[in-house]
Amino acid sequence: MNVNEAINRLKAIQPTTNACVTIIEDDVKTHEGVLSDVPIALKDNVITKGILTTGGSKLLSNYIPPYNATIVDKLKQAGGVIVAKTSLDELGMGGTGTASFNGPVRNPFDLTRQAGGSSSGSAVVVAAGAVDIAIGSDTGDSVRKPASYVGVVGTKPTYGRISRYGIIPYASSLDHVGYFTRDVRLAALMCDVLSGQDKMDHTSLPYPSTTIAPSLQDNVKGKVYGVFKEVLEAIDHPQTLKHFDAVCRALESKGAIIKTISMNETLLRTCLPTYYIIANCEATANHSNLTGVNFGLTQEGADVETIMTNTRTHGFGPLIRKRFVIGSYGLKDENQDKLFRKAQKVRRLIVEEFNRMLNECDGLIAPATTSIAPLLEGANMNVLSNAHLIAENYMVLSNFSGAPSITVPIMPVDGLPHGINLTCKIEDESTMFQLALAIETCVKEGL
Amino acid sequence: MTLPSSTLINMNKDMILSLADELNFSLSESEVVNIVNEFHSLQELLALLETIDTEGVSEMVYPFESPLLTLRDDEVTHELPQSEALSNAYKAKEGYVSVPKVVK
Numbered sequence: 001m002n003v004n005e006a007i008n009r010l011k012a013i014q015p016t017t018n019a020c021v022t023i024i025e026d027d028v029k030t031h032e033g034v035l036s037d038v039p040i041a042l043k044d045n046v047i048t049k050g051i052l053t054t055g056g057s058k059l060l061s062n063y064i065p066p067y068n069a070t071i072v073d074k075l076k077q078a079g080g081v082i083v084a085k086t087s088l089d090e091l092g093m094g095g096t097g098t099a100s101f102n103g104p105v106r107n108p109f110d111l112t113r114q115a116g117g118s119s120s121g122s123a124v125v126v127a128a129g130a131v132d133i134a135i136g137s138d139t140g141d142s143v144r145k146p147a148s149y150v151g152v153v154g155t156k157p158t159y160g161r162i163s164r165y166g167i168i169p170y171a172s173s174l175d176h177v178g179y180f181t182r183d184v185r186l187a188a189l190m191c192d193v194l195s196g197q198d199k200m201d202h203t204s205l206p207y208p209s210t211t212i213a214p215s216l217q218d219n220v221k222g223k224v225y226g227v228f229k230e231v232l233e234a235i236d237h238p239q240t241l242k243h244f245d246a247v248c249r250a251l252e253s254k255g256a257i258i259k260t261i262s263m264n265e266t267l268l269r270t271c272l273p274t275y276y277i278i279a280n281c282e283a284t285a286n287h288s289n290l291t292g293v294n295f296g297l298t299q300e301g302a303d304v305e306t307i308m309t310n311t312r313t314h315g316f317g318p319l320i321r322k323r324f325v326i327g328s329y330g331l332k333d334e335n336q337d338k339l340f341r342k343a344q345k346v347r348r349l350i351v352e353e354f355n356r357m358l359n360e361c362d363g364l365i366a367p368a369t370t371s372i373a374p375l376l377e378g379a380n381m382n383v384l385s386n387a388h389l390i391a392e393n394y395m396v397l398s399n400f401s402g403a404p405s406i407t408v409p410i411m412p413v414d415g416l417p418h419g420i421n422l423t424c425k426i427e428d429e430s431t432m433f434q435l436a437l438a439i440e441t442c443v444k445e446g447l
Numbered sequence: 448m449t450l451p452s453s454t455l456i457n458m459n460k461d462m463i464l465s466l467a468d469e470l471n472f473s474l475s476e477s478e479v480v481n482i483v484n485e486f487h488s489l490q491e492l493l494a495l496l497e498t499i500d501t502e503g504v505s506e507m508v509y510p511f512e513s514p515l516l517t518l519r520d521d522e523v524t525h526e527l528p529q530s531e532a533l534s535n536a537y538k539a540k541e542g543y544v545s546v547p548k549v550v551k
Contacts, residue, residue, distance in 0.1 A: 066531035159510045173509050199519060203509070270499055273492035284470070291471070294544055295535035304546045305471070307537075312472040321474060322482050325466045326489065329458075339493070344506035346499050351507060384491060402510025426511055 001132055006039035006083050009130035017106045017115075019124040022052050022085040029081050034189065036079030041125045041134035044085040045092055047166035048072055055168040056088040056118075058101040059296050059315025069166025070198045071135065071177060078193045083131065086121025090317050092137055092170040093283060094118050095145065096378065099319045104376055107150060109416055113373040116146030119178070126152045126180040127417070133190060134180045139170045140275055141395035143178030144421055147407040148368035151417025152180050153436075155187045158426050159402030160205040162191075163198030171282035172203075174275075174399040184408065184440045188433040189213040205427070212430050218437040221255030225422075225435065226361030229262040231394050234386035237371045240418065243411045244367050247420060250442035261357050261364065269386070270346050271400070272393045277330050277343035284327030290315070351401045355425075358403060363424045363435040368395065368407045372416040395421055404429045408439045458486040 001009075010023050021044045029037055042048065045055045047069045054060045072082070089099040097105035097120025105120035107113040108128040115124045119136030123146035126134045136143040138156040147154025156178035169175055177194065181187045196209035227248065235241055248258045292298035292311025299310035316324070330339040357364055370391045381388040398405035405423040412418060420439055424432040463482050467474045474482070529542055538545040 063535055066527055066534055160513065199524065202519075205513065266498060270495045273489075273496050276489070276492065277496075292537060293546060296537075298537035302547060304549060307546065308471045309473065312470070316472060318478055318481070321467070321470075321472055321478065322485060324470050324472075325463060325474075325482055326485065328466050328470055329486075341506050342496055342501060344508060345501035345504040346496055348504055348507035349499060349501065351510070383488065389495075400507075400510065 001039060003037060003039045003081050003083060006131050009128070010084050010125060013108065013124070013128045013130060016111055017108050017124050017128065018087055018103050019105055019121040019128070020084045020086055021054055021056075021102055021121070024051060024083050024085070027082045029079055031077050031079050033077060033079035034193065035075065035133075038080050038133065039083040039131045040075055040080045041084040041086050041122055041131045042072070042082060043088050043119050043122045043134070043136045045088060045137060045168040046072060046085075046135055047168070048082065048085065051082075051085065053085065053168070054101065056090040056092070056100040056102070057315060057320070058317070059290055059292070059311065061101060062297050063295055067166065070163040070200055071194050072166065074194055080133075084125060086119075086125060086134060088120060089118035090320050091168065091283070091287065092118045092139060092142060093320060093323055095140065095142065096374075097121075097146070098376060099317060101317065106376070107373050109150065110373070113375055113416070114149065116149040116373060118142040119146055119180070122180050123147060123150045123152060123154070126150075126182060132182050132186060136178045136180060137167055137170070138176045138178040138399065139174045139279060140399055141393070143180065144395050144405060144407040145369060147180060148409070148419035148421070149373035149417060151409040151412075151419070152182060153184055153187045153409065153440075154178060154180050154407040154419075155191065156398065156405050157191050157195065157429050158205065158404045160203050161210075161404070161427075161429070162194045163196075163201040163204050165198055165200035169286045171279040172286060173282060174279060176399065184406075184433060184437045185213065185216060187406065187436070188216050191429055191433070210429060212433055216433055216437060218434065218441045220251060220435060220438040222257065223363075223435060224257045224259050224361040225251055226259050226261035226357060226364040228364055228366035228394065229260050230265055230268055230386070231366035231391050234391035235367060235370045236387070237413065239413045240367050240371055243413065243418070244420065246447050247410055247439060247442055250447040251438060254438060254442070256438065259361055261360050263357055264353050267346075267350050267353050268394065269389045271350060271396050272389050274343045274346045274350065274400070275393070275396045277339050278347065280323045280327035281330045281340045282327075284324045284331060287324070347400050350397065354397045354401050354403075358423065358425050362431055363422045365420055365422050366394065367391070368419040368421040372413050372418060398423050402426050404432045406432055406436045408436050410439070410443050458483055
């Protein structure tokens, strides 16, 4: 895939999928490297110097940044060419791809369905064959769930492994840079390209770039795949379960050990409310800088206060306003102990329990979602059911704990893409890609 | 589900509007109704948090303890030219972001 082919393909899929905010036709290679002349798409919350960066929000729909995110410079130094800024749920806050200022993103395999979110457009441009690499961000599962819905590899390395300097934030204690690729080997290479300490990001891990791709193998003899018991029990779709089991049997035939591992179900059911409180509270604080005074789509007003109010009223969508109200409520002095701090304490207990599970295996696996991508109008699930609280939202465990996590596509369910999620111990991306490659190999070999 | 009294949120329209005012945005009537309903639904989820004993547990504010770079020398590492810093401002004058007079 060369740059011109990518641009043509992006233009071709845009009317049906709405995957892009901006298609970039004038970027050129500035360096030689492992990604020389490789077309790359960026989620539109990645800051790009001189190129519109909206964050999916009307409030930023005129924002031309004066600097690059660190990962943009890294991609350019590796020879990459930026060909698109992709659609996302506003400010990364949403899991459907339907809450962007520029309209909903559609799943290329069934245009009546979601592509998932919030990294919707990035998932779609890889799935539709327009690019081989697209950057996303993952605060709850915003790379790994869309990857399952469109049948591509979605990776989120360890918290801090990839610099977040120049990424429009959502919730700082949960935000990770992630990315989509067509296969696991390229995912490993991208970890090598994007990782490494960045002094511009004080949450960046103090290590050099990884060097995983050159020696990546799919030998999993003696490796222990932990099967997430409660997630499996919360899924009632027969084909999802059948395909997952088939992959486990194939891994066993390669010498891997399949071991069922259990998590305290009461704690597991608190993941979603814990996330909801922490994410909304952090987002409310993070986005207080969007005032329209220094940048953004400013609305006129007689005084500064009125300018800010008019700008934020006009610029934020209803979903964002709702989340900010909830976050602001949780941050009020009288509510912090029973909501925000309570959620942070529960998070610690959840992470301790999750790390115990990860210590019992080399990698923990489960179906990434209960089934295929929901219709655009959304899924109709009982919010207190285990299917919703556990099977549809367990991947947030990797955001709570910072553990590296990857979704690998397996066999279609009901004729549409579906994937397995794999999570490993923090900083152990090497094992993660090894175990993921074995899953991919099993599927490619027809199990 | 019976909710523990500690999680009950008696949210009403006036409280929603007050929060929105603090956040510097306005809400439509339908948005207010939607948010009140959201708070009612939220209580069922928050009740789950209440079931967890967190006595003696400290807050987790980041995923893990790590030798992160939290301090650095006070040296200039990069600069943003004034013209570029002001390039997205709604109004700029004499090298500053310009806003309506605060003190009349």
